Amino acid sequence: MSKLLKGKPVADDILQRTKNLVASLSAVPQVALVRVGVDPAAKGYQRSAANVLQQAGLKTVPVVFDSQITFSEFESQVTQLNEDQQIDAILLLEPLPESLPLDAVQDLLDPCKDIDGVTRANLGSTLSPRSGDLVPLTAAAVLELLNFYEFNLLGVEVVLIGDSLTVGRPLANLLLAQNATLTVCDKYTKQLFEHTVQAQLVITAVGQPNLLTADMVNKDAVVVDVGTNYDEAGKLVGDVDFAQVSQKVQAITPVPGGVGAITTALLAYRAARIASQGK
Ligand SMILES: NC(=O)C1=CN([C@@H]2O[C@H](COP(=O)(O)OP(=O)(O)OC[C@H]3O[C@@H](n4cnc5c(N)ncnc54)[C@H](OP(=O)(O)O)[C@@H]3O)[C@@H](O)[C@H]2O)C=CC1
Ligand SMILES: Nc1nc(=O)c2c([nH]1)NC[C@@H]1CN(c3ccc(C(=O)N[C@@H](CCC(=O)O)C(=O)O)cc3)C=[N+]21
Numbered sequence: 342m343s344k345l346l347k348g349k350p351v352a353d354d355i356l357q358r359t360k361n362l363v364a365s366l367s368a369v370p371q372v373a374l375v376r377v378g379v380d381p382a383a384k385g386y387q388r389s390a391a392n393v394l395q396q397a398g399l400k401t402v403p404v405v406f407d408s409q410i411t412f413s414e415f416e417s418q419v420t421q422l423n424e425d426q427q428i429d430a431i432l433l434l435e436p437l438p439e440s441l442p443l444d445a446v447q448d449l450l451d452p453c454k455d456i457d458g459v460t461r462a463n464l465g466s467t468l469s470p471r472s473g474d475l476v477p478l479t480a481a482a483v484l485e486l487l488n489f490y491e492f493n494l495l496g497v498e499v500v501l502i503g504d505s506l507t508v509g510r511p512l513a514n515l516l517l518a519q520n521a522t523l524t525v526c527d528k529y530t531k532q533l534f535e536h537t538v539q540a541q542l543v544i545t546a547v548g549q550p551n552l553l554t555a556d557m558v559n560k561d562a563v564v565v566d567v568g569t570n571y572d573e574a575g576k577l578v579g580d581v582d583f584a585q586v587s588q589k590v591q592a593i594t595p596v597p598g599g600v601g602a603i604t605t606a607l608l609a610y611r612a613a614r615i616a617s618q619g620k
Contacts (some may be wrong), residue, residue, distance in 0.1 A: 344592040346565070348482075349601035351489045356397055359412055362613040363398040369402045370616030373422050373606075377441060378408035379604050381571050382548065383434040386552040390432065401429065403584050408438040412502065415441060416449055429616040430456035433610065435507050443506055452538035453619075457512065467514035478611065482514035482603035483544065483565055485518070486594065489538040492542070492563065494519035500536045502526045502553070502580070508567055509594040512546065521555040529566070533557070543579035555585035564593040 363370065372394055374387050391401045404422070406415065422431050431454045437443055443459065455509040458477040466474040488496065499521045503509035513525050524536050537543050537557045545553050546567035560565060568580030578597030587593050594600055 343564075343587050343590045344447075345587075346486060346490050346563075346592050346599065348594065348599045351485055352602040352606035354489075354510050355485070355610050356393070357611050359397045359399075359610040361370055362610070366433060366613070366617055368616070369398065369400050370429045371402055371427055372376070372430045373402045373404050373428050373431060373611060374434065375404045375406075375419070375422070377406045377410060378438045381438050382569055383436060383477065385569060385571070385577070386605075387434055388475045389601065390608055393605040393613065394609050399609060399612050408440075410441070412441065412445070415446065417570055419446075419449040423454060428454065428474040429619060430454050430612045432456050433459055439451070443538050447506070447516070455505070456608065456615065459507065464511060465495070467511040467518075468611050470515060470529045473614075475611070476515065477507055477547070478607050479508045479567060479600065479604050480515050481606055482600050483567065484515050485603050485607065486565065486600060490592070494521040494542075496520060497523060497541045498522050498524075498539065499542045499544065500524045500526060500540035501544045501550075502530075502533065502537070503567070505546065508546040512544070522523045525615070547580045549580055550578050551584060552580040554582045557593055558586060558590055560591070562590045564590050565600065566594050566596050569596065569601055 376383050378389055394401045424426050429448055436604055437488050447459045448461055450460050452460045455475055457477045463475040467476050470476055479552035490594045495546055499516055501513055504525050504527045516523050526533055534557050540565045548568055550570045566581040570578050572578050577597050
């Protein structure tokens with residue numbers, strides 16, 4: 342059995358700092374959670390995010406739109422949230438419906454309220470990241486996890502599977518900034534196995550259960566599973582065949598209890614920080 346890289350101790354640390362920061366503020370920070378449609382991953386994150394924000398003493402404002410909403414209606418709703426003095430931060434939940442792709446709506450958000458770094462202004466900062474930037478939270482969560490477990494990325498052969506705007510691409514930039522030797526794969530990668538089998542660190546951010554199987558990794562590898570999927574029984578599972586892969590590799594993150602727990606803790610911390618800067 343490999344070492345379990347649990348997210349909870351990392352998240353607990355971040356949540357404690359969040360509670361201290363919230364206690365120092367004169368008003369309770371408010372976060373709008375904007376969801377379009379009924380995707381289970383977006384709903385799951387909305388639920389987890391609302392729980393953690395509440396635990397940390399912040400207020401959530403759920404905003405749900407029908408998947409048929411037009412671009413102009415969505416634009417006017419987001420503009421209202423941008424202008425609302427009560428709202429400190431806006432989280433736009435992915436995935437969005439096909440009619441409203443992220444690259445078409447990302448820049449509607451005020452970059453100062455863009456808590457998950459979906460605007461091109463904040464995404465751009467991942468190329469030259471500085472402390473306090475609004476870089477995408479999941480990418481930041483993976484770096485927090487590796488840092489907590491003292492995993493030094495310098496010169497490490499990393500294979501990252503998934504290159505989305507919300508996770509893969511910003512994470513690739515943050516890994517490069519730490520001098521990792523990086524290969525990024527997506528669904529057009531011809532022989533995924535040939536890349537993953539020789540990697541020292543494999544990170545999956547795809548959204549497909551059992552994408553990474555034990556034959557695809559070497560025994561010295563560290564595996565970080567970002568995926569959050571729901572199986573037929575409604576159980577939360579990652580992208581990795583955890584039962585088999587965890588018998589083989591050196592270290593692995595669980596799902597649940599891995600990266601996801603850190604993502605939501607960082608969300609709460611960042612909301613408090615944005616609010617503290619606005620006051
Ligand atoms: N734990 C956490 O905190 C978070 C978890 N997630 C989860 O991470 C997963 C990914 O999210 P997100 O990036 O938004 O998803 P997207 O659907 O936007 O992107 C999926 C990525 O996976 C690639 N891909 C799809 N199929 C394959 C395949 N067979 N082989 C290799 N690559 C493939 C896609 O390639 P292509 O570009 O070619 O289409 C794309 O780059 C989801 O399960 C999501 O719920 C997301 C955010 C936070
Ligand atoms: N703009 C945007 N950014 C995201 O980061 C984003 C998104 N959209 N859409 C959906 C996915 C999914 N995602 C999760 C994050 C944490 C948990 C989480 O906290 N999971 C807990 C368990 C929760 C449970 O048991 O239900 C855990 O892994 O321990 C789950 C899912 C973020 N996503």
